[in-house]
Amino acid sequence: MEVDEGVQATNDDASECKRSAVQMGYWEDKYISMFVRGTERKAPEINRGYFARIRGVRILIDKFLKRVGSEYQIINLGAGFDTLYWQLKDHGYKVTNFIELDFPTVTSRKCYYIKRNKTLLNEIYIEDGEVRFSATDMHAGNYHLVGVDLRNLVEVEQKLAQSEVNLDIPTLFIAECVLVYIETGATHRLLSWITSKFPNAMFISYEQVNMGDKFGTVMLNNLRARGCPLAGVDACLSLETQKGRFFESNWDGAAAWNMVDVYNAIPVSERQRIEQIEFLDEHELLMQLFQHYCICIGWKGDLFRDIDIT
Ligand SMILES: C[S@@+](CC[C@H](N)C(=O)[O-])C[C@H]1O[C@@H](n2cnc3c(N)ncnc32)[C@H](O)[C@@H]1O
Numbered sequence: 001m002e003v004d005e006g007v008q009a010t011n012d013d014a015s016e017c018k019r020s021a022v023q024m025g026y027w028e029d030k031y032i033s034m035f036v037r038g039t040e041r042k043a044p045e046i047n048r049g050y051f052a053r054i055r056g057v058r059i060l061i062d063k064f065l066k067r068v069g070s071e072y073q074i075i076n077l078g079a080g081f082d083t084l085y086w087q088l089k090d091h092g093y094k095v096t097n098f099i100e101l102d103f104p105t106v107t108s109r110k111c112y113y114i115k116r117n118k119t120l121l122n123e124i125y126i127e128d129g130e131v132r133f134s135a136t137d138m139h140a141g142n143y144h145l146v147g148v149d150l151r152n153l154v155e156v157e158q159k160l161a162q163s164e165v166n167l168d169i170p171t172l173f174i175a176e177c178v179l180v181y182i183e184t185g186a187t188h189r190l191l192s193w194i195t196s197k198f199p200n201a202m203f204i205s206y207e208q209v210n211m212g213d214k215f216g217t218v219m220l221n222n223l224r225a226r227g228c229p230l231a232g233v234d235a236c237l238s239l240e241t242q243k244g245r246f247f248e249s250n251w252d253g254a255a256a257w258n259m260v261d262v263y264n265a266i267p268v269s270e271r272q273r274i275e276q277i278e279f280l281d282e283h284e285l286l287m288q289l290f291q292h293y294c295i296c297i298g299w300k301g302d303l304f305r306d307i308d309i310t
Pocket of ligand 1: 148151
């Protein structure tokens with residue numbers, strides 16, 4: 001239980017870092033401050049790291065959106081206080097169904113923030129005017145937020161059914177810094193379940209890589225010391241082990257890039273803009289961090305075959 005608390009706290013960390021970078025002007029997100037109060041300024045390499053993560057994931061989300069028609073679904077696993085739903089709405093996307101899952105302790109806080117914030121609530125696309133809240137879950141139009149332990153597949157299935165999941169439409173799964181906290185066997189069961197149920201699916205996972213080298217070992221020890229062991233670290237040894245996780249659970253294909261490559265895939269004009277925001281002294285450290293994080297995608301069915309970051 002204590003370990004789970006350490007894992008849940010990683011959401012506060014991620015949300016604070018995102019807010020810090022947004023405040024500095026790295027990217028726009030008018031919603032993140034509705035979930036996290038003011039926070040101290042983070043180091044430039046942290047802000048840049050988050051910029052690369054957010055932009056890299058977004059490039060791939062946009063590729064998914066380009067390949068689908070008018071009916072599609074997004075399922076964010078371990079969503080924390082992510083604001084993608086509202087951002088897509090602002091950009092004119094009408095997602096058929098958007099489902100967020102996280103531990104009940106995290107979703108209950110997110111429910112609370114949404115409930116008391118008119119902007120967040122009013123922007124949810126509610127056709128029938130009905131919003132249902134429980135302590136940990138909310139169901140409103142095309143937006144569903146549900147509390148569940150992703151290691152418990154029976155419950156995951158139940159919660160998705162309550163969220164009107166549609167197995168027949170193209171579906172994007174996102175897990176941003178999540179699978180690394182889940183035991184290898186449980187992730188294998190989750191990924192296998194997804195491929196057995198969703199004929200057209202794409203999965204975007206962002207997390208650590210090269211965890212077997214010296215720098216990776218120091219990162220692991222730091223996280224352990226903060227009460228947060230990486231139970232799924234076996235898949236984070238290389239880009240090959242990252243892809244292997246998808247191949248071993250019957251996905252049709254997979255690709256993976258470290259964050260150096262992801263950063264280079266971001267348009268030059270955007271990189272130039274953010275590189276002028278603040279002075280970066282620790283260039284070497286940023287490169288090492290970039291070499292120790294990656295984005296891996298998996299696809300099932302022909303619709304998302306061979307999607308590339310470039
Ligand atoms: C580092 S945070 C990232 C949050 C969000 N994806 C983001 O990028 O801002 C990891 C999230 O995964 C969630 N998580 C980890 N293991 C989980 C599990 N077994 N079941 C449900 N949620 C889990 C945590 O509670 C936390 O919110």
